[in-house]
Amino acid sequence: MATLAQPGVPWWTGLGDRPDRLNHSALRRTVEIRLYAELNDFVAREFRKRSFVYQFTGQPSIKDAVEAIGVPHTEIDLLLVNGESVNFSYLLRGRERVAVYPVFEGLDISPVIRLRPAPLRVTRFVADVHLGRLARHLRLLGFDTVYRNNLDDSEIVAISLAERRIVLTRDRGILKHGCLTHGYWVRSCIPREQVAEVIKALQLESKLRPFTRCSVCNGCLTSVDKAKLAGCLPPRVAQTLDTFFRCEGCGKVYWRGSHVDSLCRWMAGLRGSRRED
Numbered sequence: 377m378a379t380l381a382q383p384g385v386p387w388w389t390g391l392g393d394r395p396d397r398l399n400h401s402a403l404r405r406t407v408e409i410r411l412y413a414e415l416n417d418f419v420a421r422e423f424r425k426r427s428f429v430y431q432f433t434g435q436p437s438i439k440d441a442v443e444a445i446g447v448p449h450t451e452i453d454l455l456l457v458n459g460e461s462v463n464f465s466y467l468l469r470g471r472e473r474v475a476v477y478p479v480f481e482g483l484d485i486s487p488v489i490r491l492r493p494a495p496l497r498v499t500r501f502v503a504d505v506h507l508g509r510l511a512r513h514l515r516l517l518g519f520d521t522v523y524r525n526n527l528d529d530s531e532i533v534a535i536s537l538a539e540r541r542i543v544l545t546r547d548r549g550i551l552k553h554g555c556l557t558h559g560y561w562v563r564s565c566i567p568r569e570q571v572a573e574v575i576k577a578l579q580l581e582s583k584l585r586p587f588t589r590c591s592v593c594n595g596c597l598t599s600v601d602k603a604k605l606a607g608c609l610p611p612r613v614a615q616t617l618d619t620f621f622r623c624e625g626c627g628k629v630y631w632r633g634s635h636v637d638s639l640c641r642w643m644a645g646l647r648g649s650r651r652e653d
């Protein structure tokens with residue numbers, strides 16, 4: 377079984393590999409940990425989808441232990457110790473079996489302790505400075521997404537807490553802010569893949585509301601009378617289309633352009649996909 381030691385202590389694989397180190401570790405305790413589903417993305421390959429041994433000294437909280445392994449607490453929705461659900465303040469004593477589960481909105485885990493205060497019924501996001509294109513795509517899908525290219529970490533955390541928004545980030549460090557409750561570390565670097573990843577991870581397939589929000593400013597789109605747009609539309613658009621929307625935020629006018637069909641096919645694919653593990 378692979379072994380992962382506390383930060384600052386070299387780790388190695390295989391308990392039999394380094395008996396000398398074990399001999400020096402009389403005060404070191406161990407627990408057996410297993411990560412489930414996408415939480416495996418945070419650890420090296422040899423620790424994925426299997427139990428591994430985590431070594432520690434003292435009596436760390438389970439929150440500190442899982443974050444030391446590399447899993448931000450905001451990614452976790454359920455912790456089981458020897459089959460019983462516990463909260464983040466549980467202190468490890470040694471010899472426990474720990475199971476760590478990510479957010480899973482689709483499963484009923486109401487009889488056990490949910491680690492986050494409550495699931496967010498209305499899914500809203502705040503995206504970090506690296507995720508501008510993801511933010512625009514999410515707005516296209518109808519998700520209320522705050523993004524500015526000058527937000528620093530503390531501002532992102534403050535917006536998340538004040539407006540109950542899920543932090544989307546490429547920087548795991550943000551997710552380790554102690555007061556943060558909802559966040560997701562985006563694995564992919566490619567914007568469209570990032571969208572598919574977020575939809576799958578947070579199980580949002582049924583919550584897509586395409587073309588209801590301005591991709592530029594995040595404002596809501598409302599129907600606007602064609603007559604009010606007289607003189608503002610390209611002649612070909614004015615001749616062929618009758619349905620128009622205007623952003624309540626920036627005033628930008630939207631209509632069903634030639635790219636909409638390909639966007640609709642892409643969105644249909646997003647609705648139909650689910651992570652299986």
Ligand SMILES: [Zn+2]
Pocket residue numbers: 590591592593594595623624625626627628
């Ligand atoms: Zn707008």
